[in-house]
Amino acid sequence: EVPLVESGGGLVQPGGSLKLSCAASGFAFSGSTMHWVRQASGKGLEWVGRIRNKANNYATAYAVSVKGRFAISRDDSKDTAYLQMNSLKTDDTAVYYCSRTSPGSAWFDPWGQGALVTVSS
Amino acid sequence: QSALTQPASVSGSPGQSITISCTGTSSDVGGYNYVSWYQQHPGKAPKLMIYDVTNRPSGVSDRFSGSKSGNTASLTISGLQAEDEAHYSCSSYTSTGTYVFGTGTQVTVL
Numbered sequence: 001e002v003p004l005v006e007s008g009g010g011l012v013q014p015g016g017s018l019k020l021s022c023a024a025s026g027f028a029f030s031g032s033t034m035h036w037v038r039q040a041s042g043k044g045l046e047w048v049g050r051i052r053n054k055a056n057n058y059a060t061a062y063a064v065s066v067k068g069r070f071a072i073s074r075d076d077s078k079d080t081a082y083l084q085m086n087s088l089k090t091d092d093t094a095v096y097y098c099s100r101t102s103p104g105s106a107w108f109d110p111w112g113q114g115a116l117v118t119v120s121s
Numbered sequence: 122q123s124a125l126t127q128p129a130s131v132s133g134s135p136g137q138s139i140t141i142s143c144t145g146t147s148s149d150v151g152g153y154n155y156v157s158w159y160q161q162h163p164g165k166a167p168k169l170m171i172y173d174v175t176n177r178p179s180g181v182s183d184r185f186s187g188s189k190s191g192n193t194a195s196l197t198i199s200g201l202q203a204e205d206e207a208h209y210s211c212s213s214y215t216s217t218g219t220y221v222f223g224t225g226t227q228v229t230v231l
Contacts, residue, residue: 007195014137032223035220037222039166042223044124044127044210044223044224044225045159045167045210045212045222045223045225046124046222047212047219047220047221047222049220050220061217061218061219062219063122063219064122097167098164099167105158106153106155106172106173107155107157107169107171107172107173107174107212108167108169108212109156109158109169109178111166111167111168112166113166114166
């Protein structure tokens, strides 16, 4: 059983939108903080943003590079997190991973296998 | 938030020890004991190797160890093995409640 599975990646034109999903299994999804992390080809990891759990009012936070364009949401009834990406730029081309931190922890584990997003005309 | 600074590459011979540094600021690495390290083989997802500066998850070899001094954290791999050849990234919690990753280090086993 794979704990996290991303889907929804693909090719999109600059200025377009795309929504990624992250389906979780095998752990307490509703209590977890869910994160999105991306990695451009040949580059390092970049934290994109996170959504906290219900007890923390589903609070979200984002990297400066995506703030105002990306939105993270979750559906605890489906054990799924989402990343809505709008006004996409070529610089957003990357593999997007979802991961989680447990309450009180600051490390990312597990990770999904990643979803490739290509922004190109 | 600027990325944490790591050397682009580190290499060593089998059996040797290598150390990867991760330099930040007092607002991230220096301000919290929330540094973690990730190993990534080509085309694979990152794998947690060290958390909270010095702790190893179950299943991770004790050849991997972590430490911190001031604004710089370090990952040491002792008894280097061919399977350790991979990309390594550090991460830290920050004072703004967000996270920052390092620039990444490619480890080569000669």
